[in-house]
Amino acid sequence: xxxxxxxxxxxxxxxxxxxxxxxxxxxxxxxxxxxxxxxxxxxxxxxxxxxxxxxxxxxxxxxxxxxxxxxxxxxxxxxxxxxxxxxxxxxxxxxxxxxxxxxxxxxxxxxxxxxxxxxxxxxxxxxxxxxxxxxxxxxxxxxxxxxxxxxxxxxxxxxxxxxxxxxxxxxxxxxxxxxxxxxxxxxxxxxxxxxxxxxxxxxxxxxxxxxxxxxxxxxxxxxxxxxxxxxxxxxxxxxxxxxxxxxxxxxxxxxxxxxxxxxxxxxxxxxxxxxxxxxxxxxxxxxxxxxxxxxxxxxxxxxxxxxxxxxxxxxxxxxxxxxxxxxxx
Amino acid sequence: xxxxxxxxxxxxxxxxxxxxxxxxxxxxxxxxxxxxxxxxxxxxxxxxxxxxxxxxxxxxxxxxxxxxxxxxxxxxxxxxxxxxxxxxxxxxxxxxxxxxxxxxxxxxxxxxxxxxxxxxxxxxxxxxxxxxxxxxxxxxxxxxxxxxxxxxxxxxxxxxxxxxxxxxxxxxxxxxxxxxxxxxxxxxxxxxxxxxxxxxxxxxxxxxxxxxxxxxxxxxxxxxxxxxxxxxxxxxxxxxxxxxxxxxxxxxxxxxxxxxxxxxxxxxxxxxxxxxxxxxxxxxxxxxxxxxxxxxx
Numbered sequence: 001x002x003x004x005x006x007x008x009x010x011x012x013x014x015x016x017x018x019x020x021x022x023x024x025x026x027x028x029x030x031x032x033x034x035x036x037x038x039x040x041x042x043x044x045x046x047x048x049x050x051x052x053x054x055x056x057x058x059x060x061x062x063x064x065x066x067x068x069x070x071x072x073x074x075x076x077x078x079x080x081x082x083x084x085x086x087x088x089x090x091x092x093x094x095x096x097x098x099x100x101x102x103x104x105x106x107x108x109x110x111x112x113x114x115x116x117x118x119x120x121x122x123x124x125x126x127x128x129x130x131x132x133x134x135x136x137x138x139x140x141x142x143x144x145x146x147x148x149x150x151x152x153x154x155x156x157x158x159x160x161x162x163x164x165x166x167x168x169x170x171x172x173x174x175x176x177x178x179x180x181x182x183x184x185x186x187x188x189x190x191x192x193x194x195x196x197x198x199x200x201x202x203x204x205x206x207x208x209x210x211x212x213x214x215x216x217x218x219x220x221x222x223x224x225x226x227x228x229x230x231x232x233x234x235x236x237x238x239x240x241x242x243x244x245x246x247x248x249x250x251x252x253x254x255x256x257x258x259x260x261x262x263x264x265x266x267x268x269x270x271x272x273x274x275x276x277x278x279x280x281x282x283x284x285x286x287x288x289x290x291x292x293x294x295x296x297x298x299x300x301x302x303x304x305x306x307x308x309x310x311x312x313x314x315x316x317x318x319x320x321x322x323x324x325x326x327x328x329x
Numbered sequence: 330x331x332x333x334x335x336x337x338x339x340x341x342x343x344x345x346x347x348x349x350x351x352x353x354x355x356x357x358x359x360x361x362x363x364x365x366x367x368x369x370x371x372x373x374x375x376x377x378x379x380x381x382x383x384x385x386x387x388x389x390x391x392x393x394x395x396x397x398x399x400x401x402x403x404x405x406x407x408x409x410x411x412x413x414x415x416x417x418x419x420x421x422x423x424x425x426x427x428x429x430x431x432x433x434x435x436x437x438x439x440x441x442x443x444x445x446x447x448x449x450x451x452x453x454x455x456x457x458x459x460x461x462x463x464x465x466x467x468x469x470x471x472x473x474x475x476x477x478x479x480x481x482x483x484x485x486x487x488x489x490x491x492x493x494x495x496x497x498x499x500x501x502x503x504x505x506x507x508x509x510x511x512x513x514x515x516x517x518x519x520x521x522x523x524x525x526x527x528x529x530x531x532x533x534x535x536x537x538x539x540x541x542x543x544x545x546x547x548x549x550x551x552x553x554x555x556x557x558x559x560x561x562x563x564x565x566x567x568x569x570x571x572x573x574x575x576x577x578x579x580x581x582x583x584x585x586x587x588x589x590x591x592x593x594x595x596x597x598x599x600x601x602x603x604x605x606x607x608x609x610x611x612x613x614x615x616x617x618x619x620x621x622x623x624x625x626x
Contacts, residue, residue, distance in 0.1 A: 109613055111427065112428070113613050116564055123606060124603070127602055127606070236557065237439075278451075282440065285440075286439040290414065290433050291436075294418070294429075294433060
């Protein structure tokens with residue numbers, strides 16, 4: 001039954017576009033987008049305790065790579081849909097490679113310095129994109145060639161697949177040696193080093209793994225909206241919401257980022273479509289963040305778990321799930 | 330380039346740098362004494378700028394009254410901020426206070442920016458800009474001309490930094506704050522109450538940030554979403570000058586101010602923020618453990 005639940009959810013969501021109104025399908029699409037970024041963020045944030053406030057950098061890199069390749073290489077136009085697939089994949093690769101490269105300076109930093117450094121990198125990227133209009137279109141943004149535009153359904157299924165893939169990736173990583181090494185580093189770098197774990201390599205791999213699906217999502221999302229600029233794909237909010245979502249649901253747990261994303265998008269939809277309150281959604285996200293910091297630093301899942309079994313609860317953030325001690329060789 | 334232009338640019342940079350140093354010093358004093366990394370630091374500057382613009386430009390209060398009101402209001406705001414958002418974090422281990430404070434003040438910052446931007450656009454003007462245009466005459470020293478508003482801002486920075494220095498070296502509370510920053514355990518042993526120091530430092534830092542914001546917009550206009558950028562600048566100058574180091578912050582702030590103005594002149598104003606980002610990366614990589622150095626583990 002535990003195994004069947006996620007599969008049923010996935011099938012149900014995959015069939016949903018046939019039964020849903022357009023705006024609800026769009027709301028779900030945005031939820032998948034947030035699940036991808038939050039799960040990818042949490043690979044570092046939850047499993048390694050490294051707070052990456054610049055997750056949107058990889059999203060923007062993926063989107064801009066896809067767009068620039070499609071716009072600047074006219075030969076690609078003959079390939080039709082293959083060109084879109086190819087450029088989106090390359091967008092993911094560029095995002096992953098950039099993550100591997102910035103890991104060298106950034107992973108020298110710890111905790112608050114790492115958070116500020118990653119945020120600074122996002123600001124630098126925003127500045128470059130805005131100030132190099134010859135390359136990036138600057139504040140006028142870029143428009144996708146009409147034949148590569150992705151329909152709502154196509155984007156819906158692709159992003160659903162990426163979201164499921166991201167959650168699955170966290171599950172696989174959490175079960176294996178890499179996940180164990182990550183938790184060991186989070187708990188004590190000195191002890192991890194003593195048993196022969198290469199801290200930098202493990203963190204760099206996590207960085208790259210977390211950037212790849214985010215980069216792909218950037219390309220897919222860009223092809224669906226048809227237009228990108230700094231505020232669309234490199235927005236401050238796009239970078240902070242994954243962090244808020246992961247922490248709200250429960251950082252370092254498999255389903256925490258998913259739960260947090262669903263709640264945040266739910267708030268957004270309720271506010272915009274039903275309540276029509278004269279409050280900007282960002283103000284509520286801020287309030288949620290304050291609430292997390294003061295009331296439940298471990299997120300909803302851990303909060304619920306602690307309430308249910310106060311005695312068996314671990315002192316620190318919960319491990320991804322029970323069971324991976326068996327993976328020790 | 331003419332010498333005259335260079336001198337004027339440097340003066341502009343010093344004016345900006347004085348404000349940066351003040352921001353950075355208040356920011357890093359809070360970090361050193363309470364382990365609170367106040368992401369809302371810049372947001373309080375923007376809020377101070379907004380309130381002063383509202384009072385002086387839209388409600389036509391005299392300048393001095395407006396500035397006094399800003400300081401008074403934000404003393405209260407700072408006190409409430411400390412007791413509702415920071416006080417509940419105390420008692421956790423220092424590293425967790427740091428992370429918790431980042432989250433809580435980040436939340437406060439984005440919420441405050443969004444609310445001010447949203448309601449200002451609805452009620453006052455569709456494109457919110459905070460600025461104070463003062464009819465102050467220019468000051469002429471020989472062939473050098475300094476615009477009146479700039480001279481006023483510079484005078485404020487010098488006065489505020491001087492007062493901060495006197496507060497830290499001459500008053501009992503200031504000495505206690507320094508003691509807590511240098512050695513929290515030792516301070517506790519000799520009977521200094523960390524909670525009282527935290528409340529004083531945070532309240533004063535919020536009020537002085539708001540006042541600095543009000544003076545900032547005499548020289549340079551701000552919009553509601555500039556808070557995060559200002560916090561990043563404060564963080565950069567603090568990290569480059571050394572956390573809790575007044576002369577360091579002064580040097581780094583003035584250096585950054587001059588570099589920003591010169592970059593803006595030569596490469597165009599859109600490129601001037603690059604200078605603080607480069608300084609940020611340089612400072613972080615040169616001293617990756619600067620923030621942690623102060624944390625007893």
